Amino acid sequence: MPRTVAGLAAAGIAVAALALAGCAAPATLSASDDRIQVITTTGILADLARNVGGDRVNVSSLVPDTADPHSYEPSLRDIRNVVYADVAFSNYLLLEQQSVIKALDANLDPAVPNISLAEGAVKYAAEIIPLVENVALDTIWLGMRVRGTGARHGADRASDVYLSGTHAEGPGDLVAYLTESFGNPEFYVDSTDGFDPSNGFRDDTATLPPDAHTHMSWAFTEPGVYRLTLTASLAVTPDSRPVEMGEQTFTFAVGVDPHSVPGMEGAEVLSAGHADITVDIDTGELTLLVDPHGPADAHQSDHDPATTVIEVPNKALHEIPAGEGFRFLGRPGEQVFQLPQAVLGRHVHGEIDPHLWQNVHNAISYVELMRDTLIRVDPDGARTYRENAGRYIDELADVDAYVRDTIAAIPESRRHLVTTHDAFGYLGAAYDVQISGFVTPNPATEPSLADRRKLAETIRNLHIPAVFLEPNLVTRASTLTEVAGDLGVAVCPIYGDTFDDRVGTYAEMMRFNAESLRTCLSEPAERER
Incomplete structure (x- = not known):
């Protein structure tokens, strides 16, 4: 019931x-267990897998109950479970924290099926929708983005792309950072302490997986024209030497006329909507990818940083709040120019909303993909998997009707x-x-x-x-x-x-x-x- x-x-x-209650200990996978050992990234996926696999499977989830898959950091116990897995199911579409995906991909036997359900379920009639973001801000919303797969370099979903600040000039300091879920800042670029090439500019680097983007805040302490130089590189594996990509300089007009920037008269001005400093890891180019009406907008276009000015208007002035967490911006009560992050917390994602299971029909598609994957891994259990999946799909059809009827009762x-x-x-x-x-x-x-x-x-x-x-x-x-x-x-x-x-x-x-x-x-x- x-x-x-x-x-x-x-x-x-x-x-x-x-x-919340304390996190229950997840199941342990074992080489001595005769059942098929299944590792999933989340408890929701683990529940689906148990319903399909029944007594023939032993299922463990990397992310424990009550934990957030967007931010969970895997433990050594999690790594051990991955090593013993016979099949792995992740949601992906950048739902999970990248460290979870890396733990899975780096420690899974290469011969073990590693299924990205959200992408694979499309072949089973799952419906996907764009991740539409709110761009109704008074200033431009500026993030960082990785475009392309990097396949010609051998990259995969566990690879890292680095966007590093190597030089900045302007009348004040420039800080690009994000505010994590509990209010702590994480710095991507900070001109206040210079740029140190001896450590590969690691102190001023944003790290993203392929085909992802992130939100961030941009703060400027004085009005004037700022120029920030960024370089990009691709680390195919943690041990590989990064592949150098491109370099570009990006211009900001902070509290001054963006149409009168010296040397850039007649440049295009970005003043609203959504834009990302973008590296294409297939071509190596750095551009500004602009989508005035959100990521799903059909009018997305690349803009050359050499002929584009990013406006930070006077209405972007904000008072620095009290609290130690914001002292890097200056004293409380002082004003800084700021382009806001817009979405609270670490928010790295792709173009598609990854939460497919909130539509029960999509969960049914997940179940069908799990069924066929388990049959491929364990052909002797094919009849069991088909019967279990059939019964569970019938149950989920009832759930779908219940959800539809229950919500329809709301005016x-x-x-x-x-x-x-x-x-x-x-x-x-x-x-x-x-x-x-x-x-x-x-x-x-x-x-x-x-x-x-x-x-x-x-x-x-x-x-x-x-x-x-x-x-x-x-x-x-x-x-x-x-x-x-x-x-x-x-x-x-x-x-x-x-x-x-x-x-x-x-x-x-x-x-x-x-x-x-x-x-x-x-x-x-x-x-x-």
């Missing part, structure tokens, strides 16, 4: 009720999902839920009054009776929960990437989410604000 969400209807549910005007994590695009598309927002304050400052007002206005204007919080992301949700408390709306649980002691299977998770949405959003919205 599915677990229910009894008691979630009350407004202002205490966040403490979402407290259409109240089917608005506001949460902390952009993981529910497939849920929204498959079951007619409007993804109305996730918390994306400027991560380089404490959430401002304007940030809080914007979130509050969204909740008020749409008459939203509840916001939703993934239990494993409680520590990242202070703005969401405080605003919800101020407005007297419920904070209800929803599961995205992982299980806990309350929800322990994929079928339970999808039913739970549907019930939580219905219970919390079907309440009358005309409550006292």
